[in-house]
Structures are given as C-alpha cells and as structure tokens.
Amino acid sequence: xxxxxxxxxxxxxxxxxxxxxxxxxxxxxxxxxxxxxxxxxxxxxxxxxxxxxxxxxxxxxxxxxxxxxxxxxxxxxxxxxxxxxxxxxxxxxxxxxxxxxxxxxxxxxxxxxxxxxxxxxxxxxxxxxxxxxxxxxxxxxxxxxxxxxxxxxxxxxxxxxxxxxxxxxxxxxxxxxxxxxxxxxxxxxxxxxxxxxxxxxxxxxxxxxxxxxxxxxxxxxxxxxxxxxxxxxxxxxxxxxxxxxxxxxxxxxxxxxxxxxxxxxxxxxxxxxxxxxxxxxxxxxxxxxxxxxxxxxxxxxxxxx
Amino acid sequence: xxxxxxxxxxxxxxxxxxxxxxxxxxxxxxxxxxxxxxxxxxxxxxxxxxxxxxxxxxxxxxxxxxxxxxxxxxxxxxxxxxxxxxxxxxxxxxxxxxxxxxxxxxxxxxxxxxxxxxxxxxxxxxxxxxxxxxxxxxxxxxxxxxxxxxxxxxxxxxxxxxxxxxxxxxxxxxxxxxxxxxxxxxxxxxxxxxxxxxxxxxxxxxxxxxxxxxxxxxxxxxxxxxxxxxxxxxxxxxxxxxxxxxxxxxxxxx
Amino acid sequence: xxxxxxxxxxxxxxxxxxxxxxxxxxxxxxxxxxxxxxxxxxxxxxxxxxxxxxxxxxxxxxxxxxxxxxxxxxxxxxxxxxxxxxxxxxxxxxxxxxxxxxxxxxxxxxxxxxxxxxxxxxxxxxxxxxxxxxxxxxxxxxxxxxxxxxxxxxxxxxxxxxxxxxxxxxxxxxxxxxxxxxxxxxxxxxxxxxxxxxxxxxxxxxxxxxxxxxxxxxxxxxxxxxxxxxxxxxxxxxxxxxxxxxxxxxxxxxxxxxxxxxxxxxxxxxxxxxxxxxxxxxxxxxxxxxxxxxxxxxxxxxxxxxxxxxxxxxxxxxxxxxxxxxxxxxxxxxxxxxxxxxxxxxxxxxxxxxxxxxxxxxxxxxxxxxxxxxxxxxxxxxxxxx
Numbered sequence: 001x002x003x004x005x006x007x008x009x010x011x012x013x014x015x016x017x018x019x020x021x022x023x024x025x026x027x028x029x030x031x032x033x034x035x036x037x038x039x040x041x042x043x044x045x046x047x048x049x050x051x052x053x054x055x056x057x058x059x060x061x062x063x064x065x066x067x068x069x070x071x072x073x074x075x076x077x078x079x080x081x082x083x084x085x086x087x088x089x090x091x092x093x094x095x096x097x098x099x100x101x102x103x104x105x106x107x108x109x110x111x112x113x114x115x116x117x118x119x120x121x122x123x124x125x126x127x128x129x130x131x132x133x134x135x136x137x138x139x140x141x142x143x144x145x146x147x148x149x150x151x152x153x154x155x156x157x158x159x160x161x162x163x164x165x166x167x168x169x170x171x172x173x174x175x176x177x178x179x180x181x182x183x184x185x186x187x188x189x190x191x192x193x194x195x196x197x198x199x200x201x202x203x204x205x206x207x208x209x210x211x212x213x214x215x216x217x218x219x220x221x222x223x224x225x226x227x228x229x230x231x232x233x234x235x236x237x238x239x240x241x242x243x244x245x246x247x248x249x250x251x252x253x254x255x256x257x258x259x260x261x262x263x264x265x266x267x268x269x270x271x272x273x274x275x276x277x278x279x280x281x282x283x284x285x286x287x288x289x290x291x292x293x294x295x296x297x298x299x300x301x302x303x304x305x
Numbered sequence: 306x307x308x309x310x311x312x313x314x315x316x317x318x319x320x321x322x323x324x325x326x327x328x329x330x331x332x333x334x335x336x337x338x339x340x341x342x343x344x345x346x347x348x349x350x351x352x353x354x355x356x357x358x359x360x361x362x363x364x365x366x367x368x369x370x371x372x373x374x375x376x377x378x379x380x381x382x383x384x385x386x387x388x389x390x391x392x393x394x395x396x397x398x399x400x401x402x403x404x405x406x407x408x409x410x411x412x413x414x415x416x417x418x419x420x421x422x423x424x425x426x427x428x429x430x431x432x433x434x435x436x437x438x439x440x441x442x443x444x445x446x447x448x449x450x451x452x453x454x455x456x457x458x459x460x461x462x463x464x465x466x467x468x469x470x471x472x473x474x475x476x477x478x479x480x481x482x483x484x485x486x487x488x489x490x491x492x493x494x495x496x497x498x499x500x501x502x503x504x505x506x507x508x509x510x511x512x513x514x515x516x517x518x519x520x521x522x523x524x525x526x527x528x529x530x531x532x533x534x535x536x537x538x539x540x541x542x543x544x545x546x547x548x549x550x551x552x553x554x555x556x557x558x559x
Numbered sequence: 560x561x562x563x564x565x566x567x568x569x570x571x572x573x574x575x576x577x578x579x580x581x582x583x584x585x586x587x588x589x590x591x592x593x594x595x596x597x598x599x600x601x602x603x604x605x606x607x608x609x610x611x612x613x614x615x616x617x618x619x620x621x622x623x624x625x626x627x628x629x630x631x632x633x634x635x636x637x638x639x640x641x642x643x644x645x646x647x648x649x650x651x652x653x654x655x656x657x658x659x660x661x662x663x664x665x666x667x668x669x670x671x672x673x674x675x676x677x678x679x680x681x682x683x684x685x686x687x688x689x690x691x692x693x694x695x696x697x698x699x700x701x702x703x704x705x706x707x708x709x710x711x712x713x714x715x716x717x718x719x720x721x722x723x724x725x726x727x728x729x730x731x732x733x734x735x736x737x738x739x740x741x742x743x744x745x746x747x748x749x750x751x752x753x754x755x756x757x758x759x760x761x762x763x764x765x766x767x768x769x770x771x772x773x774x775x776x777x778x779x780x781x782x783x784x785x786x787x788x789x790x791x792x793x794x795x796x797x798x799x800x801x802x803x804x805x806x807x808x809x810x811x812x813x814x815x816x817x818x819x820x821x822x823x824x825x826x827x828x829x830x831x832x833x834x835x836x837x838x839x840x841x842x843x844x845x846x847x848x849x850x851x852x853x854x855x856x857x858x859x860x861x862x863x864x865x866x867x868x869x870x871x872x873x874x875x876x877x878x879x880x881x882x883x884x885x886x887x888x889x890x891x892x893x894x895x896x897x898x899x900x901x902x903x904x905x906x907x908x909x910x911x912x913x914x915x916x917x918x919x920x921x922x923x924x925x926x927x928x929x930x931x932x933x934x935x936x937x938x939x940x941x942x943x944x945x
Contacts, residue, residue, distance in 0.1 A: 313850055339848045342848040342849040345849070346848075346850075458845070458846045458850070461850070462846050462850070470864070470865050470866045471826075471827075471828055471861075471864045471865070471866075472825070472826075472827045472828070474825075474827035474828060474832075475827070475828040475829075475832060475861070475864070478646065478828070478829055478832035478833060478913075479650075479655035479656070479832060479859075481616075481627045481629075481645075481646050483616055483619070483625045483645065484829075484913065484915070486915055487617075487619040487620065487625065488620060489620040494827075495825045495827045495829075495915060496825070519865075520866065521826070521865050522825075522826075523822075523825050523826060523880060525822075526822065526823050526824065526825055526916055529823070529916075530915050530917075533917075
C-alpha cells in the first residue's frame with residue numbers, strides 16, 4: 001500500500017483553465033484553438049484549374065464564427081481527419097465573417113485527399129496563424145501586387161481588402177504571371193477587379209496558346225508596361241522561390257525601399273505555433289514570424305529565397 | 306463504409322509466393338488484436354494461407370519471394386496483368402533477399418551442391434522489379450505487420466503510401482539502446498531504412514539491412530567509420546551483401 | 560568570517576555560475592542530510608511513486624559503463640556515481656512518440672479527444688546540465704507565444720531530483736554556463752562527503768523531507784559546498800570558446816567547414832535523439848485500422864534527417880548533409896527568434912559521444928573559429944551569398 005504522505009499528487013491540465021492562464025485575455029480563444037480546430041462544413045467547391053480548387057468553408061458553430069477573425073496574409077492549418085493537416089493561406093476577404101475561401105493546389109498527401117472530398121463534408125481549421133500585410137501602413141500609396149502561379153492565392157486576401165477600401169489607395173497594379181493561360185486563377189473576377197475596382201491587371205503567360213491574346217514572356221517583362229513611382233509605392237510579392245529574387249532585386253533597383261516590399265513565404269509547417277521547427281528560415285519561423293515578411297528581413301535570412 | 310463523402314471499399318486482394326520461406330505472408334495472420342479489422346479491409350480472392358477461394362482480378366497483389374526459375378517468370382507476368390497494384394512484399398521480393406547468396410556461385414556449382422545427380426532448371430535470383438513493374442515495396446525480413454496494416458489502410462482510404470525516409474538509428478535511439486558500434490559490432494542501422502522499430506538492435510543483434518538503404522545514404526562516411534574503428538571488413542562485406550539490398554552501393558566497398 | 564547560508568549561496572553562485580541568481584533562489588531552503596537518511600528518503604519516494612534513475616545497461620568496448628534513465632524500485636537500483644546517461648531525460652517530457660489527438664468518427668462528424676494528463680513520476684539523479692536543458696525547454700515550450708499544455712502536464716507531474724557530479728573529460732557545460740543550476744528542480748543534492756547538501760526548491764520536496772532527519776547547514780557545511788563547487792568547476796578539461804558564436808555562425812553561413820563536416824554526417828538523427836534540448840518534431844496522422852477513428856501523433860524528428868525541410872511538391876530546402884548539419888548547429892548555438900535568440904546547447908556533449916562519424920560541437924565550433932580567424936588575418940573576402 002502506498003503511503004499517502006509520500007505520493008506525489010497528480011496535477012491535471014484542464015483545457016479551459018490552461019487557456020485562461022494566458023495573461024493576454026484576447027488570446028485565450030486563440031490558445032483554445034491551437035489543438036482543437038474550428039469545425040467547418042465545406043459549402044462549395046469550385047474547380048479553378050486542372051491543379052487548383054477553391055474551397056468555401058463555413059464554421060459550424062455560430063459562437064465560434066463570431067470569434068474567428070483573421071488579417072490578410074495569415075494562414076490556417078486545415079485538418080481532414082484521418083489524412084492530416086496542411087498549412088493553407090486564406091484567399092478570402094477578412095470582412096467576410098460567414099465564409100472562408102481557401103485556394104488549394106493538389107500537391108501533397110492531404111491536398112490530394114481533399115480533392116476527393118465532396119460538398120457538405122466536414123473539415124476543421126486551426127488558426128489563424130502568422131503575420132499579415134500591413135494594410136493600414138500601405139494606405140495612401142500606390143500598390144503593386146506581383147503574383148506568380150499559385151502566389152495569387154495568398155494575394156487575393158489583401159487585394160480584397162484594397163478593393164473594399166479602394167478610396168484609401170492611389171494606383172493599384174496587379175502583375176500576374178503563370179506558365180499557361182489555363183493556370184490563371186480567379187479569371188471570373190478579372191472584369192470585376194478592372195471595371196469596378198479600377199485595378200490595373202496585367203497578365204502574362206510563359207507559353208501562350210492560340211486563344212491567348214495578351215502578353216507572353218516572364219513576369220519581369222510586365223515591368224515595361226507600368227510606371228512605378230518608388231517614393232509612393234508599396235509592393236507585395238508572392239510566387240515560386242525563384243521569382244522572389246528576380247522580382248525583388250528589380251524593385252530594389254527601381255528604388256523601392258526594402259521595407260516597403262512584402263513577400264509571403266511558403267514552407268511545410270507541422271504545428272503553426274513555432275514549435276516543430278519544420279518551417280525555419282534562418283533563425284526565423286515562417287509560421288509565427290511570417291509568412292509575410294518585408295524584403296529587408298528576408299534578405300538577411302539565410303536560405304530564405 | 307463512408308467517411309467525409311469518401312466511400313471506402315474492400316480491396317480485392319491476393320497474395321502469391323515465389324522463391325521464399327512464406328514467413329512474410331505468415332505475418333499477415335499475426336497481430337491477433339487487429340486481425341479481424343485487418344481482414345475486414347480485404348476481399349480475399351486468392352491467398353493460399355488463409356482461404357481456398359480463387360479468382361483472377363485483383364486490386365492489390367502481394368508478391369513474396371524472388372524469382373529463380375523460368376516458370377516463375379511466366380507466372381509473375383500473368384499475375385501482373387491481373388493486378389491493379391502490385392506490391393513487392395518482403396525483402397526477397399524487394400531486393401532478392403538471402404536467396405541472392407546463390408548468385409555468388411555458378412549455376413552448375415549451385416545445382417551440384419544442393420541437388421546432386423538431379424536435373425534441375427534454375428536461374429540466377431532476380432528481384433520482382435527485375436521482371437515486372439512494382440508499384441509499392443514493403444521491405445522487411447519478415448515484414449512488419451504494423452507497417453503492412455498502415456499501408457493497407459492507406460490504400461483503402463486513398464492516402465499516400467509512404468515508407469520512412471530516415472535510418473534505423475532514429476528508432477533505435479528512441480528505444481534507448483546502446484549503439485552496437487559502441488559494443489564493437491558492425492551494425493547497418495545508420496544506412497538502413499527505419500520503420501522496423503529497431504527490433505533487431507533492441508535485441509542486441511546488429512542490423513543486417515533487411516529494409517534496404519534509407520534515403521540518400523552516405524556510404525563513404527559509413528565505410529570510413531567502420532575503417533576507423535578497425536572493425537572486420539569481411540564481416541562488413543558479409544552483412545552488406547546478406548540481403549543483396551545494397552546492390553547499388555557495393556562499389557564503395559573497395 | 561561568518562556568512563549566512565543565503566549569503567554564501569549568493570556568493571557561490573556569483574563565483575561559479577554566470578546565471579543571475581533569480582527570484583527562485585529566494586524561495587529555496589537549504590538542508591543537510593546524512594547519506595544513510597538520504598537512502599531512506601529515496602527508498603520511500605521510490606516505493607510510493609513510479610520512479611526513474613540512472614542504471615548501467617552495458618559496458619562499451621573501452622570498458623566504460625553505459626547508463627540510461629530507467630525505472631528503479633529501490634535506492635540500490637540507482638547508480639548514483641554515474642557519469643552521464645547516453646540518452647538525455649528529455650523523453651520524459653517530450654516522448655519520442657506522443658499522441659496529440661484522437662478522433663472518433665460518426666457519419667461525417669467526429670469527436671476529438673485531447674488528453675494532457677499524465678501520471679506523476681520521480682526522476683532521480685539529473686545533472687545540472689540536464690536540468691538547465693529543462694529550463695531551456697520551459698522557455699521554448701511554455702514561455703513562447705503558444706505554450707504547450709502537453710509539455711506543461713509532464714513538467715508539472717515530474718518530481719526532479721538533481722545531483723551534482725564531477726565532469727567527464729569531454730563535458731563542456733562550463734563553457735555554456737550550465738555546470739550549475741539554480742532553478743528547474745524540486746530538490747538538488749550536492750555531495751559534501753558524508754552528507755548531502757540539499758537545495759529544496761518546492762513545497763512538495765519540503766513536505767516529504769519533514770518526515771526525515773535533516774538539519775540546517777552549518778558554516779562548515781557551506782564551506783564544504785563551496786569546496787565541492789570549486790572542485791567541479793576546476794575539473795573541466797574541455798572548453799569551447801563560444802564568445803560571439805551567434806554572429807560567427809551568421810557570418811560563416813557559407814563556410815566550407817559545413818561541407819567538410821557534412822561529408823562525414825550520416826544524417827542518422829542520433830545527435831538530435833540523445834540531445835536534451837532538441838525538440839523539433841513531425842506531426843503524422845493515421846486512420847485507425849477499423850477506419851472508425853484516427854490519431855494525430857507527434858514524433859521527435861531531427862533536422863539532420865533527409866526530409867526535414869521538404870515541402871509539398873517535393874522541393875527540399877536543405878538537400879545536402881552539410882546544409883542540415885549546419886542547421887542543427889544554427890539552432891543549438893545561434894538560437895531562434897522564438898526563444899529570444901538564446902543558445903539551447905547545454906554542453907553535455909551527448910551528441911558528440913553518440914555520433915558515429917565523430918562530429919562533435921567542440922571540433923566543429925573550433926573549426927568555424929579557425930575559419931573565421933584565418934579570414935581575418937588574410938583579409939580575404941567573405942564568400943558571396945548564394
């Protein structure tokens with residue numbers, strides 16, 4: 001028989017109490033949602049291209065819907081039970097409190113399974129995680145959004161913010177390059193962006209087709225089409241690793257200060273909370289310090305781009 | 306069975322043995338705690354060890370053993386045509402296995418030694434992928450039933466089938482084993498694919514590499530450490546050729 | 560000259576550790592216990608709680624004993640004179656495999672079960688560097704932006720008894736300032752001859768000890784403790800110069816030193832597994848075999864393993880052995896932003912001892928320094944950014 005005087009008392013960790021121990025009151029719901037996500041139903045699935053689908057999610061619990069808020073540029077961990085979790089940037093507007101939109105490319109294990117999911121299925125999201133684009137700081141300036149391929153997905157959220165607050169910005173140019181015309185995302189919104197929101201959209205493809213009647217070439221060729229006033233321009237860049245270097249050094253040469261260029265990096269996060277270290281870039285976590293960085297920080301990070 | 310809009314169907318399953326000991330197939334009947342659930346996932350169409358049913362179209366086929374006769378080649382090609390997914394099952398199927406020892410001698414010598422005064426038709430040992438296309442490999446001598454379960458579940462649920470990319474050391478350290486090199490033995494753990502939960506080394510038996518090389522192994526560094534410790538190079542040669550799993554790396558040996 | 564216990568401890572700490580004597584020290588109570596009574600204390604504790612302590616498991620080819628933290632059921636099971644365990648005590652707090660969540664499916668919906676709870680254990684004989692490692696893990700896993708309840712549960716339910724020891728020839732914890740420890744344990748025992756000098760750092764430990772014969776330390780006990788600490792401090796044979804190491808690591812990011820050591824590296828992950836502070840992990844999810852549920856598991860991973868930095872689509876951000884090895888050193892000796900850029904290496908040299916390829920922090924860091932110094936003397940250009 002154990003002698004009770006010498007038995008170490010068991011101390012259990014209660015979920016609610018643990019979250020409540022966080023000094024910052026505003027972060028308590030965030031802490032609660034770091035391992036048990038918001039359950040969502042998939043309310044719509046739109047096939048955008050051969051490789052990408054747009055998933056529209058609706059958080060089931062109205063109370064949870066009320067507390068879920070994000071900023072443009074942040075990402076989520078999307079959970080498909082049994083298959084696993086995958087980091088996905090949010091593509092929808094942060095003012096849309098009813099639905100979340102995630103543009104997903106069939107690339108890995110979880111996303112391949114997601115492509116077989118039907119409308120009405122349940123998934124869960126943890127987050128939102130990471131840094132965001134400083135939309136307020138950018139206000140009052142010209143905006144240059146540069147997207148390569150799937151890089152359009154994370155840029156759609158800041159673009160929506162710009163569109164919703166269009167009067168706060170001067171000229172907005174979107175440079176968008178893909179390999180083939182069939183890979184262009186959100187083509188159904190191009191007219192809306194151009195006609196209603198007065199966004200100057202410039203698209204370019206590497207390999208044109210017979211029907212393609214716009215520019216052919218690399219994304220940097222688009223710089224010839226626009227005039228940039230470096231003193232009043234903020235740039236947002238997202239695309240494959242090779243693109244960052246080329247585009248950012250070009251913008252650097254034009255004279256846009258490095259701290260006014262923002263990039264969104266991609267790594268394979270496993271936790272989203274700066275613990276698993278899978279997404280380390282230099283000494284920085286893509287998940288908590290990023291994914292949005294200003295170019296100055298990235299320049300100084302080893303292995304970043 | 307439905308989950309999240311997915312429909313999980315039983316896999317039409319068959320298992321065949323070629324030149325082998327049938328030990329890997331026997332593993333399929335192991336782990337009784339999950340055996341019923343495991344068999345629920347399979348519609349057994351042809352499996353001598355468990356069922357007398359015989360059909361001839363399959364979603365997945367396990368092939369155990371290596372190929373060492375002409376009639377085995379024909380039989381394997383026929384099975385390949387009937388199967389959607391062909392799985393090389395066990396070390397013999399994946400690499401040739403212990404049977405590959407035969408290839409160190411001439412066919413005449415081998416026959417004279419084993420079947421003196423008999424007419425025997427036999428070939429040098431081939432692994433399954435030398436004869437037909439292999440979709441998935443499950444190495445191990447014998448295979449780990451746990452890994453087989455995981456892979457079958459992945460196939461049923463449409464998840465990606467993966468093998469660990471790291472070497473045995475990772476799991477061996479998690480078992481708090483004393484490194485066998487520290488005990489003066491040559492162990493192939495640092496260059497062998499993990500996933501076996503380091504069963505052999507936990508029992509203080511050096512790894513012989515039955516699961517084949519792990520991803521992007523550093524063979525020169527491994528040989529260097531064997532040399533530096535002045536361990537028996539003959540012992541190393543024997544271990545590395547034991548399952549024929551390091552075929553592509555054998556040149557480093559000199 | 561008479562010195563109060565507290566005064567002398569502050570003095571000792573100042574002398575032999577650069578760690579600031581934190582507020583935890585103020586709550587500390589000091590006692591002296593005879594070795595016979597200490598045995599009775601340990602026996603009682605071990606009898607009433609699942610306990611783990613150092614035990615010899617093997618003798619290696621050099622004839623040295625190999626120790627591990629294993630279950631113990633009596634005082635005599637414990638090798639109190641052990642040097643260091645081959646693997647650290649990390650896995651009591653960060654298991655090699657840990658279930659994070661369990662899903663039970665019903666229709667398209669599911670229930671998710673999460674359990675942070677764990678049974679209390681006693682961990683006996685941790686070295687100062689091992690306890691420092693726990694303090695570093697506390698910093699990373701509890702004081703960061705997202706504290707880990709899984710870790711907290713285990714940390715709270717582990718009763719840590721520390722013991723000081725004379726260093727092994729390859730220990731370099733003094734260089735890392737982790738050869739003494741002021742906090743992070745329930746009870747710390749210093750061998751002062753016929754008795755143990757106890758630093759009691761928790762009410763639990765204090766309550767247990769009430770039932771045993773202890774006395775307040777005398778002046779000469781304090782002196783013997785100072786002597787003991789002096790002896791330990793002066794017994795270090797290995798020294799690693801870590802001044803300005805973070806910036807050297809930054810500057811030497813493209814150094815050929817990494818390729819040199821990378822070519823030796825087997826990418827086997829052993830170093831990270833035995834390390835007391837390597838905490839990087841991987842999350843895996845799998846269906847239950849009856850397909851009615853799933854589990855999300857965490858497993859300790861190593862940045863040396865080939866697929867650590869692979870992203871969806873297959874691109875590997877660190878394809879070469881040297882890239883990955885460098886990363887481990889970067890994490891260990893430069894530190895990451897999330898834990899205030901502090902170095903997480905405690906200098907136990909477990910990785911160095913366990914590495915089959917002979918890669919050890921002392922040689923790698925010295926190599927980097929040489930590289931740096933030759934750079935300075937030759938005034939050659941630093942390698943370009945790639």
